[in-house]
Amino acid sequence: MTKDDSNSLMRDWRILVLIAALIFSAISIYLLPPAFDKGIQGNVQLGLDLEGGSWIQLEYKAELVTFETTGSVDELLLGISDDLDTEVSLIETNVVEIRKPFTREELEPVFAQYGATITSYEIGVGPETAETVKRILEEKINRLGTRDAKVNTLTTFGGASRYIRIELAGVDMITAQEIVGQQGKFDIRIQTTGDETEHVLYGDAITSVGNPAQNPIGSSNWGVPFTISDEGAQALREAAIRTGATDRPMDHELMMLLDDEIVYSAPLSSDLATRLKGEEVRNLVASTGVGEEALNRAMILEIHLRAGALPVDVTIAGSGSVSAALGEHFKTMSVIAGIIALLTVGIVVYYRYREPNIVIPMLLINTSEIIILLGIARYFIQLDLASIAGLIAVLGTSIDQLVVITDEVLHEGKVPSPNVYLKRLARALGIIIVAASTMIIAMLPLAIMDLSSLRGFAIITILGVLIGVVITRPAYGKIIMGILSR
């Protein structure tokens, strides 16, 4: 290669685009924002299975029903709400959200009673309810100070939000279930005799909840202050006096139940017992005891009190967790897998061409493709184990296509004149574009579906193929010509 040649090679747009993309990626991964303390991964976002953490996917026990009616919609709503004994709300002119689980078969006769027919039925809730649930969950999670949490609504093709997925980095499964799995039928009861208890008030009587606080201030005694409504205060006073709790608090503990499970139980304090004899008390404090443990208990109790109740019942559709140590192990193995795959490919290609001048550019192009891919992907997806597999599959496709280019232009081992060369390169790129389009089409459904764990895989594959066709393959064609025509 003369100096002129190498200059023209450096000025070629294909090469310039490649270099620009590489610089952009390096900056994205390590400089924007600066990520020198994060090690080799830089700003690349890692999924739960590489970082450690838990996920829980909840399914709404509710449905969206599209109906047709000639009668009054208001009457229909009132009617079905009454008959089904549940909350219903109109989310579009002819779509109603029913907040209890019923099958379509169960609903059809009810709708028919009011002269309406069901045209479509889908499990899930409307966008507004989904947003509310998301907010409640986020608040619950934030209160615990979890460092990295994501709450995502998964919507079906029909437009119903059917699932909600919560991802908590660095939290184990049992804690995660405690945070989100439970939800709220909050019930305060009072002990009557022995194991018997009596209902006092429900969660709806709780009007506000404060942060865990020392009680009294400056002590190591922790508690959660909360306020109840006038009716609640009245009910509490009546129950306390009737059961005799005001006289013998120790025999008549006040209990808080969440979904029929006792989350808190303690006797009335002597101070409260005395006050209740004379008046209704709206401001209460649930003491959780002394020390660190008590503070933790107070924080969880606060969530139960504050945002315990979701507007819709949910069931756990799926869940999972990875320990931090195992995530670390997977991370190491992923890097090793990438390096070994690259080396293996290098050996095989070398065996075929026996020409370092071809093999080294191939491997360099391959590596830069992965770097560019990571640099772009870091802005919008998390890398999980499945996407690592996608990444290595991209490496495979990429080598495939570099072989096509090499063989196409090196027809019968000779390097043709630049004109013929470019024509052949164009033909090779033609083959590659068709192959790339099929790969993209094949992966597209997975990329747009909420098929949970496979989205990353599909997006990485599509992105990799695109980068290959637009950036690295043309550059490789140019480089290999420059090198071989020396």
Place this chain on the structure above:
Amino acid sequence: MAFDLYDLVNKYPSKQMMAVPLVITLIGLMIIGANFMFTGVPVNLGIDFAGGTAVTVMSDDTPEQMEAYFASYPLISIGEGLNRGNYLRFGPMSDEEFQSLSRAISARYPDAKIDQIGESFGETLQQQALIALLFSFIGMAIIVFIAFRTAIPSIAVVFAAFTDILVTVAVMDVIGLPLSLGTTAALLMLIGYSVDSDILLTTRILKRQGKLEEKLKNAFRTGFIMTTTTLSAVLALLVVSWIGGIEIIMQIAAVLLIGLLIDLMNTWMFNAGLLKWYLQSGKAAKGVNR
């Protein structure tokens, strides 16, 4: 050289070349049919689709010890990796049972990966996966037809992709690899890979000038090296994920490995045979001179 590997593609008459993959496809169909008769599904469903719990633990415990430890839970199978990695599958269970299981796991195996899928969620995933597979396949077929605009070569490519998937699924049935999210993704990817080599072959044969034997031989050389490099990357992936106990990558790699081997056969026996027959019978005259 006494033996030229790449000339193999010219050694046999086209009908003989096509017969072998066709017979294998038929056998594949029979295996899938038998599986369907015995289990009610064409391919065994993994926990992603059937519901259940998958657990990866790093432990020196023997399978017998684990079986004893988890005796009160619906344990289906224990798979052993190379390097202390174990992959346990449990059937569907209630929320309470699952919570007690996750406590049991974290008590004895704190370094674990647990994934639980409910039955109804599994069914939703199943439907979505089926739709994805269908859409991918139809999309691929459309692109192939647009690219070649001639019926026989296009049908050959689409058919080869179809048989790739079919025979791969049959092999999965035989070796007991379940259909999971990972293997579904791999099957979809196979559609892309399968078309890769077919397009190379078809373009080289139909759009290049020269002697048919020469073109076939050259296409085979390129295609063979192409698929073998991909195969080597996938093999590396399989080995590392096996050693590292990364089940999902192992499943993806295993399916890709099987699929690529079958694709090698389908492309260079069936598809090459069909194109040879197509050109020799003169049916393509119009297409070539187009």
